[in-house]
Amino acid sequence: MPELPEAEYMVRRLVECATGVRIREATVLRASLIAPQSPDDLAETVRGRKVVGYARRAKNVLLHLDRGWTLRVQLGMTGHFYWVPDARVLPRFTRVWFGLSNRAALVFEDARTFGNVHLHRTEELAAVFADYGPEPLDEGFTWQQLKGSGARAKGPIKPFLLDQSKVVGLGNIWAAESLYAARIAPGRAIPEMDDAAWKALHRAIRKTLSAAIENTFRVTRSGEEFPEADLLACAVYGRLGEACRRCKGPIERFVQAGRSTFHCPACQR
Ligand SMILES: [Zn+2]
Known part of the structure; x- marks a missing residue:
């Protein structure tokens, strides 16, 4: 998708x-x-x-x-x-x-x-576009803005990232990748996110999306080609049972809000 x-x-x-x-x-x-x-x-x-x-x-x-x-x-x-x-x-x-x-x-x-x-x-x-959240790659998008979007949210962080009224553009792949990069478990409850976690997540989202855009150009040569996620060097998405690149433990998968969620249980908390 x-x-x-x-x-x-x-x-x-x-x-x-x-x-x-x-x-x-x-x-x-x-x-x-x-x-x-x-x-x-x-x-x-x-x-x-x-x-x-x-x-x-x-x-x-x-x-x-x-x-x-x-x-x-x-x-x-x-x-x-x-x-x-x-x-x-x-x-x-x-x-x-x-x-x-x-x-x-x-x-x-x-x-x-x-x-x-x-x-x-x-x-x-x-x-x-009145109901759309902010663009994560916009210059003006701050960690405080991301935290503000979650101000009244109670649920786990990953479904929150998929909610386009909170922040746009993250689908199942890049939400999982951003959480891995920020070392945050997909199931962490939003009220348990402190400022350091919001900052790490904000930085991870921008870095992950920017790298994904660069990788898309790297693996495709013309506008007609459509890059598949497995060509985009994912760290957790689609890597069930493979070794985590940080801790070498196995990547796991569970179903969360109806979606397959990949994560490293050892280094995402
Ligand atoms: Zn790990």
Whole structure:
């Protein structure tokens, strides 16, 4: 499932490959992915619009268009949004695509169709994202802000990190990796987090996500490739029974809030 690093990777690739492009046409191959909008409405609105910038908010890829429109791509489980040089050979799971000049296209590929593409007035985006927590990689994101998000929370720390209203962009993989880096057990109760723990977690989240973005670039060569978590040098995720890189003890797994949680019970407390 794409998390923040993959979404950030897609945005940076779009900037590289498709800055300043103009949309000539939009083709919707799976109408349910743009509902409640109709394919005709979408095509009509974006036809001739120039892409004036790409951005990311949490796991949304944003295409800012001229005349105050923004396309918002939610990646869902398997979504991937990227530039292709020749739309005559579209990827197999293309659901929506935007034809550009010289046969190039911007493609939304989504095998399992849990993602979607929505068109908004750019000025409405603040309201669209009203329930989202802060961006962990923003310059202004502080440990006090992270601690503040947990002020009234009582439960364990890992499900808290997956709650996008507290802090955005952490999915199951990077929440586990961040907790390992901070030496905090996934089951630690939030009221038991002292300032040192919040500081360590804040530092670990930023370091883990930044490294994941760099690794995504390292293991992929084009915008079309999609990095798998096992290529991204995880320390605990997916490593059940393997040796902890710090203490050499075995990595364990348990189910927490319905999700598989990997950790080192010896060095995470
Ligand atoms: Zn360990």
